[in-house]
Amino acid sequence: MKVVIVGCGRVGAVLAEAFEKAGNDVIILDRSTGAFDKLPSTFRGNAVRGDGTDEDVLRRAGAQDADVFLALTEGDNRNVMAAQLATEALNVGRVLAKVNDPVRAAAYADLGLATICRTNLMEDTILGFAGLSTAQRPPILAPQGTHPGGEHHRAEAEPAAATSEA
Amino acid sequence: MFVLVVGGGKVGYYLAKELVESGHEVVLMEKDHARADQIADEIGSIVIAHDGCEGKYLAEAGANRADIVAAVTGDDEDNLVICQMAKHHFDVPRTIARVNNPKNEELFKHLGVDELISPTRMILGSIEQDIPVHELLHLGSLGGSDLELIEAPLLPGSPAIGRAPRDLEIPEGCSLFAVVREGRAVPLRPDTILAEGDKVIAIGRAECEAALHGQLIGNAEPVG
Secondary structure: OEEEEEOOOHHHHHHHHHHHHOOOEEEEEEOOHHHHHHOOOOOOOEEEEOOOOOHHHHHHHOOOOOOEEEEOOOOHHHHHHHHHHHHHHOOOOEEEEEOOOHHHHHHHHHOOOOEEOHHHHHHHHHHHHOOOOOOOOOOEEOOOOOOOHHHHHHHHHHHHHHHHHO | OEEEEEOOOHHHHHHHHHHHHOOOEEEEEOOOHHHHHHHHHHHOOOEEOOOOOOHHHHHHOOHHHOOEEEEOOOOHHHHHHHHHHHHHHHOOOEEEEEOOOOOHHHHHHHOOOOEEEOHHHHHHHHHHHHOOOOOOEEEEEOOOOOEEEEEEEOOOOOOOOOOOHHHOOOOOOEEEEEEEEOOEEEEOOOOOOOOOOOEEEEEEEHHHHHHHHHHHOOOOOOOO
């Protein structure tokens, strides 16, 4: 499988290593080359310095047609945009965006984008640890995400256009 | 009309100011507190010092009753999320995003942003208008020599259209070697018939440019 990871933080780096060990081709992007120090010295995948919300950068890194695309930077909006770019423009199979704001995580899950929310995860886990009841939210919202994006909107827009023509 | 402006940089500030002056109801969101205070001092208490990307604060700003949300921060990803949240979460009828990377325009449109303003595209368009397209373009010079690499677009009226290189009077010290046709560069043979829209790539000394111009560009009218 071709796996693209945007954001080489702790999570991005360990996942890059794990996916590579499992025999996948890994491309990892970060805006700072220093971030790649977190990768093990044995990492043979492709570490690319660049903005993962820039289509040209992603294409140059070879992200198109990837099987898995993980947007894991520290910026919710950057993740959401990179993930939507991957779905709409790069023909990527499965896409996941980390969105730490619970409101945004739920809103984008409603739009069909698979999201993982650290705030929800930690809240539920810690409440469970303390023996309190939790919201029992799934760790990944809309995991089968088939992002409807523009189609969703075009479907809404068409009747309006037809009315204005008539 | 109730307009929610997100981003209190120069664009957001002047936009809010003009809208207030023309009698609209305006709320401006700016996450930098110092900047928010400064704007409030100048145009009044219409500023919310919070991040307009957060659902919670959009709700506080009254996004659910906004007629228009204008996302004018300096970051494309923020502007996209603000418009999508406004559209899908708050049912705002009209969303406007500032787009800095012109390549993002298509994606934003596709994702449902109603209107896009791209300063980069506008300035680019203005510059391109000023470049005469009926001229020879210099692509570069060949290392240390006086040979120039030149591109000649064949526009209607060019005397080269319908003719082959061997039928043209190519000046001494100059040669035509490739043609870009429908986006693809192919080597030019002496018998290749040139067509309108072709871009002929030539190499030659600066002094034969005038003659080359006469052969390839002629008196073609500038386009646009």
